[in-house]
Amino acid sequence: MATKNYTVEGMTCGHCEMSVKEEIGEITGVTSVSADHTTGQVSVEGTDFNDEQVSAAVAEAGYKLV
Known part of the structure; x- marks a missing residue:
């Protein structure tokens, strides 16, 4: 099990x-995801996921990793 932290640009609210x-x-x-729009931080926990997958998922939501 691995936990990776990312910074996401553009999150401004709970939605x-x-x-x-x-x-x-x-x-x-991915087994767990937490996000905080006030800091832009996202924590992802799981196995067998990579940064490219997370970046693509964030882009699909309309934001980007920094």
Whole structure:
């Protein structure tokens, strides 16, 4: 089990957090996602996921990793 932390640009509210969490949560192997729009931080826990998958999921939600 691995935990990775990311910074997401553009999250400004709780709905933003929910969108990002939902998209990342659909990645195979991800077991937990937490997001905080006030800091822009996202924490992803799981196995067999990579940065490219997380970046693509964040983009699908309308945001980007920095």
